[in-house]
Amino acid sequence: MNLNQMESFRAVMLTGSVSQAAKQLYRTQPAVSMVISSLEKQIGFQLFERRKKRLYPTPEANYLYAEIEAIFSRINDVSQTLQDIQNKQYGFLRIGCMPGPSNFFVPDLVADFLEEHPKIQASLQTRTSEGVREWVASDQYDIGLTELTERDSAIDKEVFSLSCLCALPADHPLAVHEVITPEHLDDEPMITLHPDHSTYYALQQLFQSSGYRMNVRLQTRFFIPALRFIERGLGFVLWTRYPPPVIALMHSPVRWCFAVLILMSA
Amino acid sequence: MVFRRFDSDVCLKLGIIYPANKPRSLITQDFADQLRSRIQALDEQPEALFAWGKAEDS
Numbered sequence: 001m002n003l004n005q006m007e008s009f010r011a012v013m014l015t016g017s018v019s020q021a022a023k024q025l026y027r028t029q030p031a032v033s034m035v036i037s038s039l040e041k042q043i044g045f046q047l048f049e050r051r052k053k054r055l056y057p058t059p060e061a062n063y064l065y066a067e068i069e070a071i072f073s074r075i076n077d078v079s080q081t082l083q084d085i086q087n088k089q090y091g092f093l094r095i096g097c098m099p100g101p102s103n104f105f106v107p108d109l110v111a112d113f114l115e116e117h118p119k120i121q122a123s124l125q126t127r128t129s130e131g132v133r134e135w136v137a138s139d140q141y142d143i144g145l146t147e148l149t150e151r152d153s154a155i156d157k158e159v160f161s162l163s164c165l166c167a168l169p170a171d172h173p174l175a176v177h178e179v180i181t182p183e184h185l186d187d188e189p190m191i192t193l194h195p196d197h198s199t200y201y202a203l204q205q206l207f208q209s210s211g212y213r214m215n216v217r218l219q220t221r222f223f224i225p226a227l228r229f230i231e232r233g234l235g236f237v238l239w240t241r242y243p244p245p246v247i248a249l250m251h252s253p254v255r256w257c258f259a260v261l262i263l264m265s266a
Numbered sequence: 267m268v269f270r271r272f273d274s275d276v277c278l279k280l281g282i283i284y285p286a287n288k289p290r291s292l293i294t295q296d297f298a299d300q301l302r303s304r305i306q307a308l309d310e311q312p313e314a315l316f317a318w319g320k321a322e323d324s
Contacts, residue, residue: 139285142294148279157281202276
């Protein structure tokens with residue numbers, strides 16, 4: 001029994017006549033009649049009794065109809081799912097995220113996204129950058145937000161080069177400057193990320209080549225604890241921002257603010 | 267809190283990443299678009315990031 005036969009049979013059952021079924025299916029009456037006759041021959045028993053131009057379903061037809069109706073109900077479900085997929089309302093999104101953004105804007109972003117896509121399910125997992133890269137590479141996340149290294153060959157990536165922005169208390173003496181230079185930071189007590197972080201090495205090189213002293217007072221593994229020191233009024237932070245123009249041209253001008261250093265208040 | 271530009275070449279490489287050579291779903295692409303936009307918006311106004319954290323704590 002094929003789908004065409006099921007469709008014709010179902011239409012006759014629903015309408016009670018071949019002519020009405022033909023109208024419903026946008027086919028001719030003889031075509032539908034032929035399908036039903038052919039089906040009865042194929043299955044070897046009668047589906048309808050013909051009396052005075054009316055069709056009356058046999059008990060066997062009712063049994064068959066219940067099965068076919070379930071199939072059509074499932075087909076309707078598939079159509080709805082297809083429509084949901086087209087409207088981006090179906091699926092499961094697995095997001096891996098490094099700790100900093102996981103504590104700030106990403107939950108807000110995910111909440112907005114789920115509001116816009118009420119049928120979608122999502123998972124947001126916070127991992128170290130290395131963890132996020134590994135899990136994305138092994139296809140356990142669909143998308144990740146992470147710091148990058150030179151060794152990330154097992155992932156596809158959009159790269160944002162982010163340079164520094166200094167965040168500091170509004171009443172700090174350095175706040176009068178529009179641009180903070182390494183000279184301003186000479187021997188200032190700082191809080192930095194851990195020494196194996198790429199920005200630590202770059203800052204160390206910067207201070208050494210400039211002839212200024214990098215006075216590390218405190219190190220943190222993640223940015224969030226560093227930010228707490230700022231909130232407690234203990235210092236100020238350098239965030240990444242504004243790469244040189246040539247980098248902006250190469251990588252699309254996206255620069256995200258991110259803590260790199262914290263200077264302790266004098 | 268105020269923000270000031272730091273005059274150096276020190277930069278951080280951040281990435282939106284995906285499994286390599288794998289087709290991305292429509293919802294993954296849509297979320298990536300919104301993530302990209304949000305990063306750009308925060309870049310334009312980094313103070314908003316910190317203000318959000320303070321609002322949540324209060």
